[in-house]
Amino acid sequence: MKKLLSIIALAALSFNAAAHGPSPQKVEKTVVIKAAPAKVWAVVKDFGNIHAWHPAIASTKLEKKGEETFRTLTLKDGGTIYEKLRTADDADMKLRYEIVDGVAPVADYNAFMQVTAGPGAGESTVTWVGRFYRTYKLNPPIPAGQDDETAVKFVTGVYDSGLANLKKVIENSK
Amino acid sequence: MKNFVLLLALSLSLSACQHPQMAYITNQGDNTVSVIDTAKRKVTHTIGVGKAPVGVAVSATLRRVYITNVEGQSISVIDSHQQTVIHTIKVAGSPVGLALSPDSKMLYVADWYSDRILAIDTSDYNSKKEVIAGKAPAGLVVSNDNKTLYVAARDSNQIVVIDTSTLAIKQRIHVGVHPFGVSLSQSGQQLYSVNVYDNTVSIIDLNNTDKPPYTIKVGEHPYCAVTNAIDTKLYVTNTQDDSISVIDLPTKKVIATIGVGMTPEGLSFNQKLNQLWVANWGTNNVSVIDATTNKVVSTIKTGDKSRAFGLFMMP
Numbered sequence: 296m297k298k299l300l301s302i303i304a305l306a307a308l309s310f311n312a313a314a315h316g317p318s319p320q321k322v323e324k325t326v327v328i329k330a331a332p333a334k335v336w337a338v339v340k341d342f343g344n345i346h347a348w349h350p351a352i353a354s355t356k357l358e359k360k361g362e363e364t365f366r367t368l369t370l371k372d373g374g375t376i377y378e379k380l381r382t383a384d385d386a387d388m389k390l391r392y393e394i395v396d397g398v399a400p401v402a403d404y405n406a407f408m409q410v411t412a413g414p415g416a417g418e419s420t421v422t423w424v425g426r427f428y429r430t431y432k433l434n435p436p437i438p439a440g441q442d443d444e445t446a447v448k449f450v451t452g453v454y455d456s457g458l459a460n461l462k463k464v465i466e467n468s469k
Numbered sequence: 470m471k472n473f474v475l476l477l478a479l480s481l482s483l484s485a486c487q488h489p490q491m492a493y494i495t496n497q498g499d500n501t502v503s504v505i506d507t508a509k510r511k512v513t514h515t516i517g518v519g520k521a522p523v524g525v526a527v528s529a530t531l532r533r534v535y536i537t538n539v540e541g542q543s544i545s546v547i548d549s550h551q552q553t554v555i556h557t558i559k560v561a562g563s564p565v566g567l568a569l570s571p572d573s574k575m576l577y578v579a580d581w582y583s584d585r586i587l588a589i590d591t592s593d594y595n596s597k598k599e600v601i602a603g604k605a606p607a608g609l610v611v612s613n614d615n616k617t618l619y620v621a622a623r624d625s626n627q628i629v630v631i632d633t634s635t636l637a638i639k640q641r642i643h644v645g646v647h648p649f650g651v652s653l654s655q656s657g658q659q660l661y662s663v664n665v666y667d668n669t670v671s672i673i674d675l676n677n678t679d680k681p682p683y684t685i686k687v688g689e690h691p692y693c694a695v696t697n698a699i700d701t702k703l704y705v706t707n708t709q710d711d712s713i714s715v716i717d718l719p720t721k722k723v724i725a726t727i728g729v730g731m732t733p734e735g736l737s738f739n740q741k742l743n744q745l746w747v748a749n750w751g752t753n754n755v756s757v758i759d760a761t762t763n764k765v766v767s768t769i770k771t772g773d774k775s776r777a778f779g780l781f782m783m784p
Contacts, residue, residue: 317539317565317581318497318521321751321774391709405709424751426732434563434582435542 315403315428320443322450323424326458327414330465335419336388336410338465342366342380348464349457365395374398381405394427401427401446421461423454488550490741493534493781494748494755495522496772502536502545503755503771504552507739507746507782510757510767514552518545524566525735525779528573531591534783535576537564544578546594549783558594560587566608567779570615570633577618579606586620588636600636602629608650608693608778612675613657621648621662628662628673644671644682650693650778654700654718661694663687663705670694670705672721685721687714692733693778697760698740706733706747713747715763725763729756735777740784748777 328335338348343357343366356367364380376397383390388410394401404427411420427450431441439445491513494503502522504514519538526535527549534547537560544564546556562580569576569591578587584604590596603622610619611633618631621644628651630640645664648671652661660673662682668689671682688707696703696718703716706729713733715725731751738745738760745758753775757767 317523317563319750319774321498424731426751432582434561435540 316432318443319403319426319428320447320450321424321426322447322454323422324451324454324458325420325422326462328419328421328462328465329417330419331417332388332410332412332419335421335465336385338461339388339408339410339421340383340385340390342383342390342392348461349453350460351453351456368397370398400430400440400449402430402432403428404450421458423458425450425454490739491549491783492737492739492746492755492777493525493527493536493547493549493783494771494775494777495525495536495735495781496753496774497521497523497750497776498753498773500538500541501772502534502547503775505755505769505771507742507744510769512769512771515772516547516552516554518547518554519543519557523776523778524564524578525777525781526567526569526576527781527783528569528591529784530573533573533591535567535569537567537578539563539565539581544576544589556594558589565778566606566621568609568611568618570611571613572615575611575633577609577611579609579620581605581607584622586618586631586636588633598636600631600638602631602638603627603641607648608652608663610651610653610660612653619651619653619660621651623647623649623665626664628660628671630678640678642673642678642682644673645669645684650691650706652694652696652780654696655698656700659700659718661696661703663691663694665690665692665708668707670703670716683721685716685723687716687723688712688726693736695736695738695745695780697738697745698743702760704736704738704745706736708732708734708750711749711751713745713758727758727763727765729758729765730754730768734775735779735781737777737780737782739782746782748775748781750774750776 346352353371354369358365368376377395381391391407394404406425490507492505502516519541521540524537536545544558562583565581566579576589588598604624608621620629628642644662646666648662650663662671673682688710690709694705705714713727717724730749736747747756755769
């Protein structure tokens with residue numbers, strides 16, 4: 296994960312407004328946390344505090360631009376990711392956001408995190424789902440580092456390490 | 470003559486019995502097409518195609534189903550009686566949308582990165598013509614009279630109007646931001662452009678294409694639209710709201726929103742059953758909606774990342 300982020304920061308891939316690829320990719324991960332859904336949701340919805348539980352993120356800067364909310368994630372390995380909050384729905388305990396710019400090797404990334412009750416009493420399930428494209432925007436051959444595999448591997452790493460530590464942080468905070 | 474007609478009617482009805490109506494759903498993630506018996510709502514066949522299938526077009530006349538394999542740079546041709554791939558057409562590019570002419574003689578393919586439209590003769594796949602249409606062509610549809618091809622040029626924010634006999638570009642109609650899916654009313658009088666980035670549908674009056682399109686706001690990141698059998702309703706997939714917007718066409722207003730699976734993409738209307746069928750990319754299934762009640766009556770498991778971009782219902 297650490298090495299991957301460094302490579303990505305070096306490559307300094309940037310987003311532009313041109314067409315993304317034709318095949319969206321998906322990563323879907325879940326974790327069960329021994330804590331009440333309301334408690335887990337309070338942590339998940341705190342858009343400006345993801346560094347409190349995500350091990351790859353050093354700091355978060357929250358910004359309001361009119362009605363819209365953005366955050367800048369500074370990664371521990373260097374580089375930043377700029378994200379926009381779409382919605383934080385208390386009724387559904389669902390947070391939707393998108394990547395606007397940054398070092399992540401993905402294009403047109405949007406994602407949600409949702410908290411549901413169960414499976415056991417006093418437990419919560421957190422689901423994290425992302426939809427995105429590779430960064431390469433031309434016909435094959437697709438260069439290494441800009442392909443679907445790189446994009447999927449990056450997002451998988453972010454979700455796996457994030458959810459594992461989210462569980463740890465919440466369960467240890469009792 | 471009378472006997473012949475009777476015989477013909479009998480054989481037609483027999484063939485209708487032998488070949489139930491099927492839906493063809495492309496599954497991007499596992500490189501397959503799910504074939505669903507629409508009356509039984511059951512997957513009867515799973516057909517292996519090329520890499521990352523997206524687009525679909527069906528022809529009852531030819532008994533063929535055409536599938537674009539965007540990462541495989543090819544088109545799979547399926548025999549709809551045998552439910553097997555009988556031919557693969559190589560395309561040096563990234564084929565996404567595809568549409569048949571009403572007489573099934575021509576297959577039009579949108580090549581995403583090369584900005585071109587291929588016109589392939591369905592009786593001779595080696596006979597290909599092409600035209601550069603607009604940036605990132607996606608959805609396309611042919612007019613009922615066979616004379617005009619409409620292409621959604623996603624990154625040009627245009628519907629490109631092409632003369633099918635010459636492949637000359639006749640007009641460029643400005644629509645919303647990033648049009649992806651495009652469809653026609655049953656009457657052929659209206660064209661619908663679904664604009665992904667500004668969450669709108671543009672309604673274009675084909676009797677007066679110089680008039681600016683009428684714009685309707687729908688849900689987040691809409692992809693595709695289709696009308697019901699009598700042109701009173703237009704259904705739109707909102708990929709990032711996991712829903713369908715139901716537009717009342719006479720009043721041009723959204724009158725209902727129906728929750729479906731995650732990330733709905735392609736949709737088709739089943740006229741015989743008065744149902745709307747929607748492929749859900751995010752949940753790997755198809756939602757079947759009763760068009761009278763606007764309720765989901767069935768959810769059918771398909772393959773990984775179902776897209777079904779195009780008219781996938783064999784009539």
